Amino acid sequence: MSTVDLEAKIPNNVGLRDNKRLLRALEKWQPAFLEWWKDMGPTDFNQNDIYLRTAVGVGKGGWAHFDYVKMPDYRWGIFLADAHEGRKIHFGDQIGSPIWNEVPGEMRNRLRRLIVTQGDTEPASVEQQRLLGHTAPSLYDLRSLFQVNVEEGRHLWAMVYLLHTFFGADGRDEAEEMLQRHSGDPDTPRILEAFNKPIETWVDFFCFTTFTDRDGKYQLAALAESSFDPLARTTQFMLTEEAYHMQTGENGVGRILHRTAELAKEGTDPRSVGAIPFDMMQRYINEWMSASMDLFGGEDSTNAAESFASGLKGRYREGDGIYKDPTALQHSYDVDVPEDGKLVKKSIPLRRAMNALLLDAYHQDCTRIASRWNRDLDRLGVDFRVKLPTQRFNRNQGLYADGYFTPEGEMVSKEEWERRRGEWLPSQEDRDYVRSCMKAVYEPGKFANWIAPPAQGVNDQPVDFEYVKFH
Amino acid sequence: MSDEQRLVYVCEGGDCTERGSGDIHDKLKEQALAVDPDEEKVRVRRYPCFGGCECGINVTVYPDKLFYSHVKEEDLPDVVKHVLGEGPAVDRLTGAVEPDIEEMAWMMLDSPY
Numbered sequence: 001m002s003t004v005d006l007e008a009k010i011p012n013n014v015g016l017r018d019n020k021r022l023l024r025a026l027e028k029w030q031p032a033f034l035e036w037w038k039d040m041g042p043t044d045f046n047q048n049d050i051y052l053r054t055a056v057g058v059g060k061g062g063w064a065h066f067d068y069v070k071m072p073d074y075r076w077g078i079f080l081a082d083a084h085e086g087r088k089i090h091f092g093d094q095i096g097s098p099i100w101n102e103v104p105g106e107m108r109n110r111l112r113r114l115i116v117t118q119g120d121t122e123p124a125s126v127e128q129q130r131l132l133g134h135t136a137p138s139l140y141d142l143r144s145l146f147q148v149n150v151e152e153g154r155h156l157w158a159m160v161y162l163l164h165t166f167f168g169a170d171g172r173d174e175a176e177e178m179l180q181r182h183s184g185d186p187d188t189p190r191i192l193e194a195f196n197k198p199i200e201t202w203v204d205f206f207c208f209t210t211f212t213d214r215d216g217k218y219q220l221a222a223l224a225e226s227s228f229d230p231l232a233r234t235t236q237f238m239l240t241e242e243a244y245h246m247q248t249g250e251n252g253v254g255r256i257l258h259r260t261a262e263l264a265k266e267g268t269d270p271r272s273v274g275a276i277p278f279d280m281m282q283r284y285i286n287e288w289m290s291a292s293m294d295l296f297g298g299e300d301s302t303n304a305a306e307s308f309a310s311g312l313k314g315r316y317r318e319g320d321g322i323y324k325d326p327t328a329l330q331h332s333y334d335v336d337v338p339e340d341g342k343l344v345k346k347s348i349p350l351r352r353a354m355n356a357l358l359l360d361a362y363h364q365d366c367t368r369i370a371s372r373w374n375r376d377l378d379r380l381g382v383d384f385r386v387k388l389p390t391q392r393f394n395r396n397q398g399l400y401a402d403g404y405f406t407p408e409g410e411m412v413s414k415e416e417w418e419r420r421r422g423e424w425l426p427s428q429e430d431r432d433y434v435r436s437c438m439k440a441v442y443e444p445g446k447f448a449n450w451i452a453p454p455a456q457g458v459n460d461q462p463v464d465f466e467y468v469k470f471h
Numbered sequence: 472m473s474d475e476q477r478l479v480y481v482c483e484g485g486d487c488t489e490r491g492s493g494d495i496h497d498k499l500k501e502q503a504l505a506v507d508p509d510e511e512k513v514r515v516r517r518y519p520c521f522g523g524c525e526c527g528i529n530v531t532v533y534p535d536k537l538f539y540s541h542v543k544e545e546d547l548p549d550v551v552k553h554v555l556g557e558g559p560a561v562d563r564l565t566g567a568v569e570p571d572i573e574e575m576a577w578m579m580l581d582s583p584y
Contacts (some may be wrong), residue, residue, distance in 0.1 A: 218518075243519060247485050316579075320478060320516055322533075323584050331584050349584055361579060367574050368522035375569070 004057045004079075008398060011077030013057070025164050026078075029175055036179045037072060040127045042149055044134070046072050049469040050146045051458065053239065055079055055154065056240070066459045078161045081236035085107075089227040091318050091326045092311040097413040099229045103166045107310060111228060112167055117191055118219060118235075119159030120181065122152045124195035125208070127183035131198075132205055135438035137448035141202070142466035143458065144248045146207065151241045158234045165432065166230065200288050200449075201434045203256065203276060207288035209249025210369065215295040217242050218316060218362045226315025233455075247324050251454060254373050256281060260453040261380040274437045278384040283426045284385060284434075286407055287451045289366060290394035296359040298398040301333055305351035315354065316361040325350075333357065338403040343411060363391060381415065394425065442470070477513040477554050478580070479503075479534045484520030494540055500571035501550045515556045516544035521576050533580045536561065540567035563577050 004013045009027060016023045038046065049068035054075050075394045087099045126149045134250060136142035156178065163171030181188045184196045194212060199205050221241060223235040256276055263270050270277045297304065307313040315323060325331060333353035336343040350357075370386045376457055377384060390409035392400040404417035407424055426434075441448045445464025457463045481487075483497035500515040507513055523529045528538035532552065537560055545568065552558030 152479055239519075243485070245482075315584075321476075321514070322478065322580055325584060326584065333584075357584070364575055364578055368520075368572070371571055371575075372522055372524070372571070 006056055006075075006077075011056070011075050011079075013079050014165075015431070017077070017228070022165055024171060026161070026440070029160060029164070029172075032176070032179055033076070033153075033160075034072060036123065036155065038125075040123070040130065040182060040188045041153070042071065042126075042130050042146060044135050044240045045142075045146065047471055049471070051133060051143055051461070051467045052147055052150060052461070053244075054076065055151075055237075057143045061250065071146060071150060076150070076154045078157055079237050080233035082234060083229065087229065087312050090226065091286040091308065091314045091320075091323075091328070092227070093309045093327070094227065095310050095326055097227075099227050099232075101229050103228065107228070107312065108167070110310070111231070111312060112163070112170065112174065114223065114307070115159055115162050115167075115231065116178070116255060118176075118223065119156060119163070120176055121195050122156040122159065123178060123214065124181075124183045124190040124192075125149075125199075126152050127190075127198070127214075128195065128199045128208075129147055129205060131200070132202060135202065135440050137202055137438075137451045138441050138444070138446060138453070139444055139467040140447075140454060140457065140465075141252070141419070141451075142442070144252075145205065146468075148213075148248060150234070151245065154241070157237050158238055162230060162234060192295060194295055195441050197380075200431075201438050202252070203281070203284050203434050204288070206249050206252030206256065207284050209245050210253050211249070211285075211288045211292040211366065212295070213242060213245045213249060213360060214365060215292045217246060218296070218358050218365075221316050222313045222358055225318040227311030250369050250372070252279070252451070253375060255348075255452060255454060257373055257386070258376055258380070259450060261377050261382045261384070262452065264382045264384075265380060270450075271433070273449055275447075276437065280430050280434070282386060283424060283430060286393065288426050289417070291388050293359060293362070294395060294397040296362065296398075297355045299356035299359070300348045300352050300399065301355050302352060304354035308351050308354045309393065315357055328354075335399065337399055338411065355466070359391060363388070387425075476511070477535065478486065479505045479513055479515045479550075479554055480518035480521075480529060480533075482519075482521050482523070482529040483517045484524060484526040484527070484530075487520075487529055489522075490528050492528045495530070495544065496545070498544060499530070499550065502547060504541065508556055509543075512556060513536055516558075521568075521572060523572045525584075526555055526567040529568070530564075531576055531580075533577075536577050537561075538568055538576065539564035540574045567577070 005017055008016060010016060048069060052069045053064045054064050055077060089095055089097045089099055132145055133142055160175040163175045181190050183190050184198060184323045189196045199208055220235040220239050224232050226232040258279055260270050260275055263275055328350045331350040332347040333350050333356055334345055334347050366388055370388050374385045389407040392405035392409045393407045395401050404412050404414050406412055437450050444466045447453050453463050457465055474549050481492055496517055503513050503515050521529050523540060528542045530542045532554055538569040542564060548565060549561045553560055
C-alpha cells in the first residue's frame with residue numbers, strides 16, 4: 001500500500017518529497033491555482049466554514065475526513081489508487097504485455113490530448129457554477145455544491161500531476177493553459193462546448209451533476225482501464241469522489257420531482273407556489289442528457305479505435321472480463337444511420353464503435369436513474385413519469401447531428417422539429433420561470449419550496465446540521 | 472471470462488456503502504480467495520450502483536444472473552459456497568428488487584461483444 005504524506009504542502013501518496021524537481025514545479029503551479037480559485041471559483045463564500053470531505057488516503061474505508069474548512073484552505077492533494085503488482089495490458093493490440101509506467105514515445109501526443117481534454121473539464125465546471133451559492137435552496141445543498149467544486153479542483157490537480165510528471169515542458173505549458181482558459185470566454189474558451197455555458201440555476205446544476213458528470217464517470221472509467229498505469233490509478237481514485245457528485249445530481253432531481261409530486265397530490269399548481277412543473281423538468285432533462293451524450297464523441301470514430309488498439313482507453317469495466325473479445329477485432333456494431341431521409345442499419349467495425357459502446361453503457365445507467373425517480377413518483381401516486389431521450393435526440397455530434405429526431409428517436413422534418421422544439425427543450429419562458437424560483441435559503445434545516453429535503457444528512461449528521469457557517 | 476468462471480459484483484453505491492458493503496466486499500473476497508487464490512472460479516469486484524438501493528446490500532452473481540439483496544455477513548458462507556460451485560444458490564436472498572433493476576444489470580453483463 002502507498003504511503004500518504006498529509007503533512008506536505010501538497011498532500012500526496014506519490015512520493016513528492018523524494019522528487020525535488022517535480023515538487024518545485026508543482027509548488028510553483030500551486031499559487032497560480034489558488035489565484036484561479038479566488039478569481040474564478042465560487043464567489044463570496046471563501047471566508048465561510050464549510051463542512052467538507054477531504055481525501056486523506058486511498059485505502060478501503062476511511063479514505064476521507066470531514067470537518068469545517070474554508071475553501072481556499074482545502075487540502076488539494078494528489079492521490080493515486082494503489083498499484084496492482086504484475087498488472088498486464090488487458091485489451092487492444094498489446095494484450096498480455098506489461099503495463100507502462102512511462103509514456104511510450106509514439107503515444108505521447110495522443111495521451112497528452114486525452115489528459116488535457118479530461119483535465120480541462122475539471123476547472124471548467126467550477127467556473128460554470130461559481131454564482132450558484134447565492135441562490136442555494138438550503139445549507140445542505142450549498143455544502144454539496146462546494147464539495148463538488150473543491151473535488152473538481154482536486155481532479156485538476158490529478159491531471160496536472162500527470163502533465164508535470166510525464167510530459168516535461170509541454171506538460172507544464174498545458175498545466176498553465178488550463179488556468180488561462182475560462183468557461184464561456186470568447187477568446188480562450190474551454191475545450192468542450194458543454195463546459196462553456198453557464199450553469200445559472202440549481203435545476204441546471206442537478207441536471208449537470210446527473211448527466212454531464214456521469215459522462216465524466218464513463219470517460220474516467222475508460223481511462224481507468226488504461227495501459228498507462230499512472231493514468232489508470234489516478235482516474236480510479238477520481239471515480240471514488242465523482243460518485244458523490246453524481247449522487248448529488250440524482251438525488252437533487254429526484255427531490256425536485258418528489259416535491260412537485262407532493263404538490264400534485266394536494267391539488268396545488270406548482271407554478272402557484274414557486275415549484276417546478278413536471279413538464280418543465282422533463283425539458284431540462286432532455287436538454288442536459290442530450291448535451292451530455294455529445295461529449296462521448298462520434299459513434300463511428302477512428303480516433304476511438306486507435307485509443308483502444310493502443311491500450312490507452314478501454315471499454316466500461318473492461319478489466320472485469322465481461323467482454324468476449326478483448327481485442328475487439330472479431331465483431332461489428334450495428335447502428336441505425338440516417339441516409340436520404342430514412343434510417344438504414346449499418347455495421348461498423350467494433351473498434352471504431354468504442355464511443356458508441358461507452359454511450360450505450362451511459363444510457364443504461366441513466367435508465368436506472370430514471371427508473372428510480374419513477375418508482376418514487378409511483379409510490380406518491382402521481383401519473384407523471386420521466387422519459388429519457390434516445391441517443392438520436394438533439395445531437396450536435398456524431399451520426400445524428402445532421403438529422404432531426406423526436407426524443408423517442410423518430411425522424412422528423414426540420415420544420416416539425418422547430419415547431420415542436422418548445423415541447424421538448426426549455427424555452428426562454430421556462431428559464432425565466434426557473435430563475436425566478438431560485439432564492440437562497442440559508443437557515444439550517446429549511447428548504448426552498450421547489451425541492452424536498454434529502455432522506456438523510458451528510459456523514460451521519462442530521463439534515464438540519466449547520467453545514468455552512470457564515471461569518 | 473470463461474463460461475465456468477463467475478463474476479460477483481458487490482454494490483458500492485451510496486446506500487449500500489452506508490449499510491457496510493465495503494466490509495461485505497472485503498470479507499466475501501477474502502473467503503473466496505482462501506479457497507480459490509488465483510481467481511480461477513470466481514472474481515469478486517465492486518460495482519458503482521445497481522439501483523436497487525432500498526434492498527441493499529446488493530450482490531450480483533454472473534453468469535447465473537442471481538441478484539442477492541439484503542446481504543449480511545452471516546449470509547456470506549452460503550454465498551461463497553454457491554459461487555465456488557460447492558453449494559446451491561441462496562434463494563432466500565433473491566427476488567427483492569424490481570425486475571427492471573435486475574434486467575438492467577444483466578444488460579451490461581450480457582454484452583454481445
